Amino acid sequence: MGFDLIIRGGRVFDGAGNPWVVADIGVRGDRIEAIGDLSAAAPSASACQVIDAAGLAVTPGFIDMHSHSDLAFLINPVVEPKIRQGITTEVVGQDGIAAAPMAPEHVHRWRRHLAGLNGDPEVSWAWRSMGDYLDELERAGVGHNVATYVPHGNIRLVVMGPDDRPASDDELRQMQDMVRRSHEEGAFALSTGLIYPPCCYADERELAAMAEATAAANGFFVSHQRNEGFRVLESMAEMIGAGKPSGCPVHFSHFKAAGEANWGKLPRMFELLREARRDGLDVTFDQYPYIAGSTMLSSLLPPFAHAGGTDMLLRRLDDRSQRAEMRRGMLEPQGGWESMARNTTWDKILISSVASERNADLVGKNIEEASGIRGTDPFETVFNVIAEEHNAVGMVSFTMSEDNVREIMRHPYHMACTDGLLGGTPHPRVYGSYPRILGRYVREQGALELADAIRRMTSHPAQRLGLRDRGLLRPGYFADITVFDPDTVIDRATYQAPRQFPVGIRHVVVNGTPVVTDERATGAVAGRVLRKGRDG
Numbered sequence: 001m002g003f004d005l006i007i008r009g010g011r012v013f014d015g016a017g018n019p020w021v022v023a024d025i026g027v028r029g030d031r032i033e034a035i036g037d038l039s040a041a042a043p044s045a046s047a048c049q050v051i052d053a054a055g056l057a058v059t060p061g062f063i064d065m066h067s068h069s070d071l072a073f074l075i076n077p078v079v080e081p082k083i084r085q086g087i088t089t090e091v092v093g094q095d096g097i098a099a100a101p102m103a104p105e106h107v108h109r110w111r112r113h114l115a116g117l118n119g120d121p122e123v124s125w126a127w128r129s130m131g132d133y134l135d136e137l138e139r140a141g142v143g144h145n146v147a148t149y150v151p152h153g154n155i156r157l158v159v160m161g162p163d164d165r166p167a168s169d170d171e172l173r174q175m176q177d178m179v180r181r182s183h184e185e186g187a188f189a190l191s192t193g194l195i196y197p198p199c200c201y202a203d204e205r206e207l208a209a210m211a212e213a214t215a216a217a218n219g220f221f222v223s224h225q226r227n228e229g230f231r232v233l234e235s236m237a238e239m240i241g242a243g244k245p246s247g248c249p250v251h252f253s254h255f256k257a258a259g260e261a262n263w264g265k266l267p268r269m270f271e272l273l274r275e276a277r278r279d280g281l282d283v284t285f286d287q288y289p290y291i292a293g294s295t296m297l298s299s300l301l302p303p304f305a306h307a308g309g310t311d312m313l314l315r316r317l318d319d320r321s322q323r324a325e326m327r328r329g330m331l332e333p334q335g336g337w338e339s340m341a342r343n344t345t346w347d348k349i350l351i352s353s354v355a356s357e358r359n360a361d362l363v364g365k366n367i368e369e370a371s372g373i374r375g376t377d378p379f380e381t382v383f384n385v386i387a388e389e390h391n392a393v394g395m396v397s398f399t400m401s402e403d404n405v406r407e408i409m410r411h412p413y414h415m416a417c418t419d420g421l422l423g424g425t426p427h428p429r430v431y432g433s434y435p436r437i438l439g440r441y442v443r444e445q446g447a448l449e450l451a452d453a454i455r456r457m458t459s460h461p462a463q464r465l466g467l468r469d470r471g472l473l474r475p476g477y478f479a480d481i482t483v484f485d486p487d488t489v490i491d492r493a494t495y496q497a498p499r500q501f502p503v504g505i506r507h508v509v510v511n512g513t514p515v516v517t518d519e520r521a522t523g524a525v526a527g528r529v530l531r532k533g534r535d536g
Contacts, residue, residue: 003028003048005512006038010053010483015060015458015472017451025058027479030511034475049514051507053483057450060458060471061088061144061480061510062434065286066253066417068092069146070099074123074136077525078143081420084501084521085434086482088510089470089530093149094253094419095193095224100133101150101178103158110157112310113197115355115392116296119423131185134529142527144510145480147465149222150182152192152210153199164201164307172206176213183217186531188465189251190214194226194235195299195338197306207242215248219532220282220464222251227338228258229399232265233272234336240276240283249282251464254293254419255408258399259343266404273413284464286417287408289436291400292495294352294419294427297393298386300341302329310391317387327379340397346371346378348398350495351385353424355392359385363425364496396427396495406447409437415461428498432491435502439490450486466532483507 005027011020012035024038067090069079082090092098097114107125114120127133130150137146155178159171167175179190190210192199202210211221221243227235236252243250257265276283298306298313305326306313316322333339340349346367354363362370362385371381385393408414416437420430429436434457441447448456462471469477482505489504501519508516513526 003033005049005051005479005509005514007051007053007058007481007483008038010056010058012473013057013059013451013454014474015454017455019451020057025473025481027509027512030478032473032475032477032479035473051483055485056483056506057486058473059454059482059484060473061482061508062086062416062457063088063461063465063471064090064418065415065461065464066091066094066419068094068118068419068421071118071121071123072422073142073146074140075121077141077527078515078521078523079422080521081422081431081501082418083144083508083510083515084505084519085418085431086484086505086508087144087418087434088480088482088508089145089147091147091149091188091465093151093187094191094222095196096151096153096191096199097193097196098148098151098154098191100127100130101154101158101182102128104128106157109162109309109311112391115390116298116353116394117421120355120392129185130182130187134186134531138529141525142529143515143525144527145470145530146527147188147530148186149189149191150179150187152190152202153196155179156198156202160198162198162307162309164197164304166203167206172209176209179210179213180217183214183219183532186534187219188532189219189222191222191253193224195224197303200226200303200337204238204241207238208245211242211248212246215246218466220249220251222253224253226336228256229262229338229340229343230259231336231338232257232262233268236269236272238336240272240281243281244279247281249284250276251283252285254417255285255287255414256293256400257404258293258338258340260401262343263401263404266407270411284413284415286415287405288417288419288429288433289405289409289441290427290429291402291405292396292398292427293400294394294396294421294429296391297351297382297395298391300330300339300382301326301386302333302339303335303337304329313391314387317383323383326383330379340399343399344397350396351393352396352426353394354385354389356389358388394421394424406441406445409441409447414456415464416457426498428491428493428495431493431498431500432502435489435505436491438484438486439504443486443489467530479509479512481509
């Protein structure tokens, strides 16, 4: 029996939560050929590679359920911060605001809108449909596997423009048609981001219509919910209510209770999830293992500030009376919108990225420090930096409880993610999420058993996505494999120095090809663009 790759003598965790067994894994082409005692199967050709995994954990490749590499793949197909964590598949198209679908007349404003989230790299933006975008990724090549959701905000923009108003019946039908087409072209689910324009302008009727369309395509509805702070319970009820009429499964992105005043709501949040399941609704969530989040600085501003797109936002920021209205909206939020400025204090909100040299000295500074440097109050500092950087500003905000992070991680509906924004001085989750779970929360704190933690990174997300032959180590499955040292694996990225790779992730294999060997990226471009219904 000839193999192209043999992983010998490792502690094999199958990804289903079972205890490890010592076994060899034989790979031929892009698939696992055999698992067991392969000592008699000496390499039959000089091209066969052998990895000595004695004492190491051998697992399915990790699946990142929430990421923002939508444009990064088009710049460099090898996204090293992900593969060095052991990630072999990641899911883009998040938060309702992503790359595709798109219309030519909106490309300029959409690039500016996303600049604080995904940056604004020089890529073609020639795609129009979801299928066009996935074709573009295939032409460029991807270093590891990528799947995508269809973003609600893109669809709303194409059909309705950036307006703050309810959708008409005809517009709802058009948006539903786009959701269905995007699923047919390969999207796995529908995402929304109800703190981000234009998603935040959607009412309950629109959300239910979107859920109905994705349910009809056998997808699910993924939500950055409208409020993760003072109205988190009401916000959860909104999304559960959107899914119930059609029975559409609901998946909550980066589940959390934001702001110290809200940390005690976690038991009731869990109860809402249990009640939904008792009522027959399939609900799940993902989480990154940190007490700080990261997004665009302009998400601090109330929804009305964004109506009409980035150009209108910048005009409003030039108007002193509009700034006064924004300040009032941040202090006294209306309509269920989450004011992140109320969830924490200014010294816990950091500027993580800017587009120009004008404010480069503020990167890594919190808003209180930046205000001292600029001689302005915190609100004016936020307004000024957003205006001067034309909305291309990222932030990191500390709003969560370490105890809550552990409790959420233990919940049976949990799966892992990075939510990694790659630009500027990024959140350390970009480089460290999965090794942090394995090192800090499994080995050091015992929050999870190792086999269960691996399940939450592999087979559980694969099940949620409907991947037929990834997420487990089984003969016939794709050879996406991560090999790590459970005694040493740990993250090294910090908030002050986030661009540091972890230790202990020894080898990573994507579709049978090593992409990390001895903790070094090989440069191989071995990934696949996964399309729902066509790829495992």
